[in-house]
Amino acid sequence: MGRSPCCAKEGLNRGAWTATEDKILTDYIKINGEGKWRNLPKRAGLKRCGKSCRLRWLNYLRPDIKRGNISHDEEELIIRLHKLLGNRWSLIAGRLPGRTDNEIKNYWNTNIGKKLQDHHQQQISSPKKPMPTDFQPIRTKASKCTKAIITTPEPQRCSQQYCPDTEQVTVAVEPDHDHHYVIKGLDSFPGFNLGDDHNHNSSDYFLKDFEMDENFLSEFLYGVDFSELAANNFDTIGNRGDNNSTRSSSTTTNNTSCCERGYSYLDSDHHQDDKLQDSDFSFMDSIMGSEFGWFCD
DNA sequence: AAGGTTGGCAACCGCTGTAGG
DNA sequence: CCCTACAGCGGTTGCCAACCT
Incomplete structure (x- = not known):
């Protein structure tokens, strides 16, 4: 029916797995462990291709698979x-x-x-509730943030020299010696020099877009226990009594799009510590938004 | 009751990245 | 540097039970 065989070899079983096949595969992996999928069927005595065995194990037979409905x-x-x-x-x-x-x-x-x-x-x-206007995920094939575009609600504050046509400013992002990503050169942008101006709150500025290369996002997310975060209430991501995680708390209240509501880096309370700490993912709630109320209704 | 339709899920396909020779 | 084998991933397909007419 249109689908060509997974493995061109004749005599291999296809389709649903039988209980016997499941047992053979499970027993084999219990003894020999995972991996070497290509050779596994022959060694285990299964008439299946390696890919099929791998898939069956990972998606169904693995002992740590959670059964039941998605909560x-x-x-x-x-x-x-x-x-x-x-x-x-x-x-x-x-x-x-x-x-x-x-x-x-x-x-x-x-x-x-x-x-x-x-x-x-x-x-x-019949539009009723606001829906994210740019309901698109950020680019995911990325690994190292090299550039960030920051927007300000007060374009006039930004020197024409740096943002001739728009309210946006592009800055470089580089890893420091501790592998923290640091936004470079902000001091050279008059509109963003907050050193002597503490009247701004974190909702004034937003990271609008990122230019990243491979692995940045993976590194970014490495070590975050999302299941724990889920268990502790999504709305408090990064704000669970952590004194170092106050950056984004005021950024989730307006109706701007999710990208524009991104991590507010220029928090006046933290301008002297312009680092994305490994463990500080307080910006996540800004990026991911709290706009899903409509979904749960 | 029988035939048609739909939805959910398991399995397959083809592509890509990576390691090793 | 190229080639090959392998593992992993995301998209797609096919099966089957539940539901509908």
């Missing part, structure tokens, strides 16, 4: 991660213990994606 918390987490990561199902699954990329992908396609589509249709016919 509300998990769903919210999936939405937020998808907003951040796009269709990087394996990355999303990595933050949901016991869930597989395939499961999340299927869930998205059959539930969440449809809800979003329905909501979009509803918005077109």
Whole structure:
């Protein structure tokens, strides 16, 4: 039916796995461990291709697979991660213990994606609640942030020399000796020199866009326990009594788009510590937004 | 009751990145 | 540097049960 065989070899089983095949595969992996998928079928005595064995193990037979429906918390987490990561199902699954990329992908396609589509249709016919205007994840094939575009609500504050046509300023972002990403050269932008001006709050400035190369995002997210964050209430990401995590608390209240509501780097309280700390992901709630109230209704 | 339709999910395909020779 | 094998990933397909007419 249109689908060509996974492995061109004749005599290999295809389609649904039998209980016997499952047992053979499970027993083999228990003894020999995962990996070497190509040789596994022959060694285990299975008439399957290696790819098929790997998939069956990872998506179904693995002992740590969580069964049952996706919970509300998990769903919210999936939405937020998808907003951040796009269709990087394996990355999303990595933050949901016991869930597989395939499961999340299927869930998205059959539930969440449809809800979003329905909501979009509803918005077109009778707009009620605000929906993110740029409902697109940020670029995900990225690994090192090299440039950031910052917007200010007060364009006139920005020197023409640096932003001749718009309210935007592009600055360089470089890793320091501790591998923290630092926005460079802000002091040279008169409009952003906040050293003697403490009247600004963190909602005044926004990172609008990022220019990144590979791995930046992965490094960025490394070590964040999203399941824990989910369990402790999404709205408090980065603000759970952590004195160093106050940057974004005031950035989530306006109605600007999610990108424009990105991490406010120029918080006057922290201008002397312009670093993205490894453990400080307080900007996440700004990036991912609190605009999903409409979804939960 | 029978046939058609839909939705959910498991499995497959093809592409890509990476390591090793 | 090139080639090959392998593993992993995301998109797509097919099966089947539930639902509808």
